[in-house]
Amino acid sequence: MKLIIYILFVFFVYKISKYLLTPSVSSKRKVYRNADAADDLMIKDPVCEVYFLKKDGIFLNFGGKEMFFCSPECRDKFVKLNSNK
Ligand SMILES: [Zn+2]
Known part of the structure; x- marks a missing residue:
């Protein structure tokens, strides 16, 4: 039972860190894509x-x-x- 809680905790931390790291990466990519746009x-x-x-x-x-x-x-x-x- 303790192991399951530990796994859930690790998964939760992983999700949080991914959530915190993703926006900056995707927004940078978006800016780059906009710079490549036709105009x-x-x-x-x-x-x-x-x-x-x-x-x-x-x-x-x-x-x-x-x-x-x-x-x-x-x-x-x-x-x-x-x-x-
Ligand atoms: Zn010319």
């Missing part, structure tokens, strides 16, 4: 090869393909280069 993604400008945040980029729908550029100048340059072909 905070770092993408490369195909014209000047500069990296920038997708949310700060200039959007262009080029023949159904979604493209992002660091500035309107790069977007115009890309359109010009690809329409000459």
Whole structure:
């Protein structure tokens, strides 16, 4: 009978410590996952090869393909280069 109480106690302590340790780990993971979300993604400008945040980029729908550029100048340059072909 004493052994069962001891086992339950150990299990209880284990549960408590797990409960106390888990939130910090999962919240850290959540922040990391949010940083990886679409809008905070770092993408490369195909014209000047500069990296920038997708949310700060200039959007262009080029023949159904979604493209992002660091500035309107790069977007115009890309359109010009690809329409000459
Ligand atoms: Zn650029």
